[in-house]
Amino acid sequence: xxxxxxxxxxxxxxxxxxxxxxxxxxxxxxxxxxxxxxxxxxxxxxxxxxxxxxxxxxxxxxxxxxxxxxxxxxxxxxxxxxxxxxxxxxxxxxxxxxxxxxxxxxxxxxxxxxxxxxxxxxxxxxxxxxxxxxxxxxxxxxxxxxxxxxxxxxxxxxxxxxxxxxxxxxxxxxxxxxxxxxxxxxxxxxxxxxxxxxxxxxxxxxxxxxxxxxxxxxxxxxxxxxxxxxxxxxxxxxxxxxxxxxxxxxxxxxxxxxxxxxxxxxxxxxxxxxxxxxxxxxxxxxxxxxxxxxxxxxxxxxxxxxxxxxxxxxxxxxxxxxxxxxxxxxxxxxxxxxxxxxxxxxxxxxxxxxxxxxxxxxxxxxxxxxxxxxxxxxxxxxxxxxxxxxxxxxxxxxxxxxxxxxxxxxxx
Ligand code: SF4
Numbered sequence: 476x477x478x479x480x481x482x483x484x485x486x487x488x489x490x491x492x493x494x495x496x497x498x499x500x501x502x503x504x505x506x507x508x509x510x511x512x513x514x515x516x517x518x519x520x521x522x523x524x525x526x527x528x529x530x531x532x533x534x535x536x537x538x539x540x541x542x543x544x545x546x547x548x549x550x551x552x553x554x555x556x557x558x559x560x561x562x563x564x565x566x567x568x569x570x571x572x573x574x575x576x577x578x579x580x581x582x583x584x585x586x587x588x589x590x591x592x593x594x595x596x597x598x599x600x601x602x603x604x605x606x607x608x609x610x611x612x613x614x615x616x617x618x619x620x621x622x623x624x625x626x627x628x629x630x631x632x633x634x635x636x637x638x639x640x641x642x643x644x645x646x647x648x649x650x651x652x653x654x655x656x657x658x659x660x661x662x663x664x665x666x667x668x669x670x671x672x673x674x675x676x677x678x679x680x681x682x683x684x685x686x687x688x689x690x691x692x693x694x695x696x697x698x699x700x701x702x703x704x705x706x707x708x709x710x711x712x713x714x715x716x717x718x719x720x721x722x723x724x725x726x727x728x729x730x731x732x733x734x735x736x737x738x739x740x741x742x743x744x745x746x747x748x749x750x751x752x753x754x755x756x757x758x759x760x761x762x763x764x765x766x767x768x769x770x771x772x773x774x775x776x777x778x779x780x781x782x783x784x785x786x787x788x789x790x791x792x793x794x795x796x797x798x799x800x801x802x803x804x805x806x807x808x809x810x811x812x813x814x815x816x817x818x819x820x821x822x823x824x825x826x827x828x829x830x831x832x833x834x835x836x837x838x839x840x841x842x843x844x845x846x847x848x849x850x851x852x853x854x855x856x857x858x859x860x861x862x863x864x865x866x867x868x869x870x871x872x873x874x875x876x877x878x879x880x881x882x883x884x885x886x887x
Pocket of ligand 1: 539540541574575576577696805830832833834835836
């Protein structure tokens with residue numbers, strides 16, 4: 476069903492300014508590039524203390540933190556760029572379910588109304604229908620952008636802890652990211668593939684230490700775990716303390732929403748049409764989405780050979796020991812992925828990153844002490860709001876994790 480806020484992306488954007496929230500450094504930039512290809516003047520938003528303060532000023536104070544973070548980044552950019560609100564579109568996906576994400580676009584609409592910016596449109600595709608409001612070509616390219624973002628992030632986290640010259644990895648990745656933005660803006664998937672392969676080759680050639688660092692699995696709410704501003708650069712902090720971070724990818728949510736559609740269909744629908752629909756979702760996932768994911772990981776080659784993700788049904792199965800799958804949302808993914816990080820990937824500790832006031836984050840934080848006992852590794856649940864120094868809690872755990880037993884190999 477088309478939501479009130481939803482704008483269909485079909486045809487050219489007519490030069491309208493489309494702002495993409497800064498959830499994750501690579502995803503926001505690649506998404507903006509894809510939208511530029513279909514005629515939008517698309518820009519990835521940036522965050523800092525000032526944009527956060529602006530967001531807090533325009534919200535009530537009790538919202539989970541990605542809400543003021545995204546609103547503040549948009550308001551600051553609009554004021555800075557001086558764009559006519561009638562020419563602005565805000566990209567803000569939505570979702571149904573037990574948490575508040577579905578309310579963000581509605582609250583944004585109220586903020587715009589208060590500022591007299593009624594002309595701002597919100598492009599709000601939904602997880603409910605796996606973002607099917609968009610035209611097929613754009614959806615496919617956005618999916619490639621998402622996979623490329625996941626791979627670039629994995630590259631950084633896999634290699635940066637071992638670089639001999641500080642800054643080598645960040646500089647190389649930034650150069651390649653700019654080239655990838657151009658390739659996405661041109662809709663050139665072959666060039667994207669070549670660039671991912673070239674990035675892997677260049678990373679392999681960098682001088683690196685051959686030591687082994689303890690692996691730290693990072694799970695939690697998707698926005699905060701991926702956003703270095705809100706999580707106080709969590710993965711870099713893990714590296715500074717002697718570890719290597721493996722962050723659950725954004726693609727996890729995509730595979731989850733697809734899988735959930737099949738589960739819900741099986742539970743609620745009967746008859747041949749329902750069977751056909753389940754088969755369609757399964758085929759789409761296996762023949763397209765999973766294949767593209769595998770292709771990107773293949774392009775990444777040896778560097779990410781031991782950083783592939785586990786199938787989503789395995790993540791859910793691990794999480795279902797603690798929550799039923801019918802309890803939709805991120806909590807089950809957070810719990811399930813944490814189990815797999817420890818049991819299958821050899822993680823020495825887990826960090827559960829949640830925004831302040833996050834509902835799934837509160838639930839997982841209450842369940843993690845049980846996992847900690849069962850899995851025998853420390854689990855740190857941090858709540859972030861872009862202020863203070865929550866990552867200080869990592870210090871004693873990293874001290875323990877960097878002691879003798881060492882299980883991870885440096886990348887080739
Ligand atoms: S998952 Fe947490 S932070 Fe995200 S919308 Fe739901 S309650 Fe808010």
